[in-house]
Amino acid sequence: MTFSQDVLTRAQPIMDAIMSHPFVQSIADGNVPDDILNYYVEQDEHYLKDYLQVTALTVTKTTDADDIARLLETAQFVSDESKAHEVMLNVTGHHIENWRRSPETQLYTDHMYTSAYHGTYADAIAVLLPCAWSYGVIGCELVARGANNDANPLKEWIEIYAPKANDDIDYNAWRFDALERAVANLNDSQKEHVAQTFLKSLEMEWRFWEAAWKQTQWQFDF
Incomplete structure (x- = not known):
């Protein structure tokens, strides 16, 4: 079993929970409440800006020209992802107001920056991967x-x-190919750290859906 296969096996319970989440199920049904869509878009606007910056940081951790090109291409997709937001905002009539980052958004982006700054190239790939992968699974399964x-x-x-x-x-x-190549020369302890980085990001994906569904906010003003 490859490293990626092992990680995906461990990730399956989290991915199952994402697919069965009421927010994702409501997207499938086309009946998400407006306030939930607005919350999601506002928080995702914050998240995607940080995702782009972490992607840029990841570029500095490799000398592989093909990987650099692919990272830059995926960054372009993220910068164009506002189209997905427009679809939701066309439903609700909301306009972006730059709401305060929610606790879960802050927790997730802090995890990304920490992994990319202090980790290996493998950690940087692993912290970014669950977002793109999980959305691909959602899109594929809903279609x-x-x-x-x-x-x-x-x-x-x-x-x-x-x-x-x-x-x-x-x-x-x-x-996943880049991840396999990135962990090839790591020891078992380092590989487990990469696996934990991936799995934590995937749980944060679930928490992102959950935060929007429950409209999670900071308890106090400060």
Whole structure:
């Protein structure tokens, strides 16, 4: 079993919980409450800016020209991801107001920066990977379920994240390949640290959905 296969096996319970989360199920049904969509978009706006910066930091941790090119290409996709936000905001009529970062958003982005700054190239890849991978799984499974029907106001959102048969590059396959190459010369303890980095990010993905669903806020003003 490869490192990636082992990590994905360990990750399956978290991914199952994401797929069964009421927010994701409501996206499939096309009936997410407006306040939840607005919260999600506001927090994701914060998250994606940090994701871009962590991606840029990850570029500095490798000399592999192909990996650098792929990282820059994925950064471009993230910068264009505002289209997914527009789909949701077209449903609610909300306009971005730069709400305060929620506790879960702060926790997640702190984890990303810490892993990328202080970890290996493998840690940097691992901390970023669960976001792209989990959204690809969501998109693929919802399309397979027929959730991207014309009656669903979030049809386009689902299709943005679903892998396309005519895509030139399978970026998630590349990400896991890069991860395999990055851990190749690490010892068992270092590999486990990378695995924990990946799994923590994936749990933070679940927590991100949960925070939006429950409208989590800071308890006090400061």
